[in-house]
Structure formats: structure tokens, C-alpha cells
Amino acid sequence: NVFDYSLGNPSVPTPAAFNAELIRLVQEEGTAGLHGYSPSLGIDYVREAIADSLNRRFGMSYTKDHIFPTSGCAAALTHAFHLVTVPGDTVLAFAPYFPEYHPYVDLTGARLKVVPPDVKNFQVDFEKFEEALTPDVMAILVNTPNNPSGTVLTPETLTAMADILKRKEKEFGHDIYLISDEPYREIVFEGVDAPYVAKYYDKTITCYSFSKSVSLPGERIGYVAIAPECPEAETMIQMCGQISRGVGHNCPSSLIQRAVVSVLDMTSDLSVYEKNMNILYKELTGLGFSVVKPRGTFYMFPKALEEDAKVFARKALKYDLLLVPGDTFECPGYFRIAYCIDTEKVERSLDAFRRFVKAEYGM
């Protein structure tokens, strides 16, 4: 009877439309090339449908030539890093951040440098950002809505960031790309307007995954979208095809590429995540935790009740609470709650939280 708050696995079903489309494709096209090679840049009508959906929803002007389907965000990000760095270059990320960025960047021979967190609200500490933005930085990497903090970068943050990047580009005499990791883009809570990052900076490489919004993590499907205003955007997409050859990627499954077209403008019923967030936020703040209220995702990132969040998380285990210390996200002193579990379980866990903080911290 463990309350496992440690895993970022979506807990809600895939939209029925996806399964219906899978069956339709197999029944109607199963012997007619359905399982044949995808073109090396992805299936044209799929790329076009993705572009259209982004244009409709975010007022962009992508064409299929700005879209490269990938095996989830992992592949999208590795392609992006290969695209804009050579060995020795630096990619700048902001703590707290998804730890898998490290292996992705490391393999390209570039280096991941991390801007310390802005723990007030998990936006950006601009002083530290400018300090870290040295001439070897070829790309900065943002993740909004954010794993693990659940915060959403505001229009003000993105505007200020873009201004700095443009200024530094001139100063350094080279391009600086903005890589935007957006698997949680559609998981935003009531009243939150999550800005579309590429609207704020031309040289934006958007990395998307269908893993979270439509609960398809195992099908490994996502894409790279390069902003139409980015110089050489189409050429960069062509280069993605070349990068694929080296990494052995060669497009996501043809069947899955086709089927995902059915859910481009859709999400799973994501309401449970907000419901869980509200229950936990109310309880934890009531217990005295300091928490920046999540504006999206299915994560929350409260301050631990002692300096070492690893010790804190170890103590929580005694109360059957599985929490992830912020050290994992290069943000010590905090801990992540992944509340993509049943609400009933969240409710049952509240008593464990109460017993935990009372017994261990006298609160």
C-alpha cells in the first residue's frame, strides 16, 4: 500500500479516437503499404497535419517542411542537440530540469551547463542566466510547463529571455537557438494561458511528444518543429534526416505516425491531474509546506522540511510516501510529487503526509 509519487507515467486513457484509427488503418490499408518504409523525413500527410494543427491552435505558419516526426521527445531533443552544436559547444538549461538532458547532450560531445534555479517562482533568475550565457553557448533549453516544478514560463519571462538572446547573438557573433521541450504543453490548469514559446523567438526548435497529452508514452511518437521564421528552417529539417541516419533512428513507426493524426487537436481527459493538484496543494500548504502552485503538468515541487531533501525523502518512505528529492533535478532542498495517480489514492495519501510531518518534524 505504497503511495508512489515518483513516476511521470500518464494515468489516464488514450483518446478512443486513436485506437479507432489504428483499427481502421489496419483493416483498410493493412495490406497496402501501411507497414512500408516511411520517407526519411516522415510521412508527408502526417507532417502536414501536424503543421496545420499547430497553425490552428497557436497561430503559427508552419508547413510540412518545418516538421520532422520523431520517436518521442527523447529523439526530438537528441536531434535538436546534434543540429545546433558541435563537440565542445555548450547547451544551457535551467534548474530544476529533467535529468535525461544529460545523456542526450553528452552523446553529441557538447556540454550541458545549468543556470541555478529561481526558487521564488521557478521562472528565470536573469542575473544568473546572463552570467551563465557565455560565448560557448549555442543553445538554451527550456521546458514549459515544467517537469518537475509544474510552473509555466510567462510571456514576460519569454520576452525578456528573447531580448537577452538577441543581444548576446550580436555580442558573440553567432546564432543562439532556443530549444523548447514541450511534452506537457496541453496539460495546463484553469485560467492559465501557456504561451507558445516559438512565438517569442525566431530561432526556436520545438520538441514535442504525444506521450503525456494523449497518454501514448510507449508508442514513441513526437516531432521537431522549427519556427518558420528561423533562418534555414527547412534545411535544418533536412539535416534532421541526416542526423537520423547516424543515430539509427530512421523515423517513428509508420503505423503510429499515421494513427496519431487522429488526435492532433485532442487530449486525453486531463482533469484528474488538476483535481489531484488542488487536493495536494491545499493539504500541503495547510500543513505548512512552501509550494509554488503548479500551473500545469502533473508535478509539484515543494520545499523539503529539512535542508537535505534526500534525507527528507528517505524519512517519507517510512510513511509509504515515494517522493523524488530535488537533487535529481539539480535543485536540492526541494522534492517532486508526480500526482498522475488515481484521485482516490491521492486522498488516501493525505493522512500519510500528516503523520509524516507530525512525527518527523512536529508540524
Next chain:
Amino acid sequence: NVFDYSLGNPSVPTPAAFNAELIRLVQEEGTAGLHGYSPSLGIDYVREAIADSLNRRFGMSYTKDHIFPTSGCAAALTHAFHLVTVPGDTVLAFAPYFPEYHPYVDLTGARLKVVPPDVKNFQVDFEKFEEALTPDVMAILVNTPNNPSGTVLTPETLTAMADILKRKEKEFGHDIYLISDEPYREIVFEGVDAPYVAKYYDKTITCYSFSKSVSLPGERIGYVAIAPECPEAETMIQMCGQISRGVGHNCPSSLIQRAVVSVLDMTSDLSVYEKNMNILYKELTGLGFSVVKPRGTFYMFPKALEEDAKVFARKALKYDLLLVPGDTFECPGYFRIAYCIDTEKVERSLDAFRRFVKAEYGM
């Protein structure tokens, strides 16, 4: 009305069992985690089923812990190269060979070195092999049945190769791995006994794809199998999971992993390939071409009728024949015919071959 002999795309349908299993999975398990994350080493029952199938068919003793599902052979090979080399090491391949080996090896920082072809029968020129087998070689790479030659390495060749490798391991004081690229393993012709490579050498890393045998090239599904006798085989499979993190691979589609279990002991109806081979072999040898008779695959690799196969292929275009010059496979003076097309088309092409060689070469 072009006779396109240039592409290695399977032309026969996927077994009906695969589509039936896809539909069954979606209907029966579509809302129950079917699309959820695969474990990082692949889905256990899939790995076990692959091991069982190999054991049944080739008398091996794999367990699931020797199997790592990958997105086709491309991913299997890149994982294998990362597994056994560090930057600066050398991988040795044999001409003629699949040109995509280059980007796969290059990205790891290792170097691909090529043993010149044994044009008598496209086995191995052992003198040149030993000459090329220098102490920097950490792995050799074979592809049997072979693209582009259609030949199958004989038990004698594999035995002699294994003896040399074992001798050189002692001499060099380090392991030498045998990476066996086997997407055409099941496409062998009447009376041909295609040896299972891993039976000849313990340190064999088998790279397989379901692209050709069951016509699933677009679904990107295959595996790495490490011979049970290979020291540290299970650890190497675990390392594949780590390599995946860096390359952004993260397992093939969960749905496709599961569905492929239905066709492990099956092939598509491959008879058309042998039929086409026989028609072309008879015609081309009759016309005076020098051809090593293919023993498998859907390729044939005759000697061109002039020294420069690129010029030869360019002339063939005038007769609507699309052929690939052997230079692509680092074997100049030869050309590849990919006869994975309809037999009716093969038959209609014979007249084009006749007109071509008569008009251009007076034969």
C-alpha cells in the same frame, strides 16, 4: 514505364497474423496500458518470445536477458557499435557492404575500415582480411545473406573467420566482437543452408530486423541478441539500455513490440524473390554477364560490362533500367539489381536488358 531495380523495399505483404494481432491487441488491451512505457530493456514477454523463437529455430540457448528490442536493424547496429567501441577504435567490414554502416559507425567516433571484396564468390579474402585485422580493430561486421551480393557466408568461411579472430584476440590481448547484421536471415533459396552466425563465435552480437522477412520496414522493429556464451552478455544488454538514453531511442513502439510476437516463427510468402532471381540469373548469364548466383536476399550483384559501373548504370537508364553501381557498396565494376518487384515487371524488363547490352556492348 521504368524498371526500378534500385530499391530494397520488400514487395510482398506482411503475414495476416500480424495485422490480426494488432487488431486484437487494440480491441482487447487498448485501454489497459497497451500504449504505456515499455521497460527500458523492452517488454519482458516479447524478449522471452524472441529468445524462444531463436532457440527453437537455431538450437541456441538465449534467455530474455540476451535480447534487446530495437527500432529495426539501424538501431540494433548503432547500439552494437556503441557497445564495443570507444572513439578511435576500428570496426572492420567486408566489401561489398551496406553503405549506411558509415554514418552508424562515424557517430560513435569509431572508424569503419573495409576489407576489399573477394569477387570470385563474395565470401572472404582471408589474406586481405588478416592484413586489415590490426590491433585497433574491436569488432568485425558481417552481413549474411548479403546486401548487395545475395551470397551467404558458408560454414567454412565462418569457421575460418572465428579461428582467426580467436588467434588475433590472444595476439592483441583484447576482445574482438563479431557483429552480425542479419535482416535477410530468412530470405534464403532452395537447398541453401544459411548458418546461424552466433554458433561459430561466442562473442557474436546478432542484429536483426523484421523489415524484410515479414515486410515490416516502416514499423522499425528488430533486436540485438548477444550470444549466451559471450562473456558478460547480460551486462552488455543492460548497457544497451544506457546507450538508448544517449541516442534518444527508448525502445520501439510498445504496440509494435507486442504485435511482432505473432510472427516470430513466420515469414511473408517470400517465393517471389527466388522466382525473380531465377528468371534474371538465367537471362543475364545467357546474355554473357558474369554473376555469382545469389543464395538469398532479393539482390543480385553482376559484373558490369565496362570498368566504370557508374557509366554502365547511366547507359542502362536509357533503356529504363534503374541499377545501382557497385561503387555505392565499395565494390566498383559491379552493379546491384534489387528484384523485390513484381515478377510480371521482371519479365517485361528482360527485353530492356537485351536491347541495352546489344546496343551498348554489341552482345
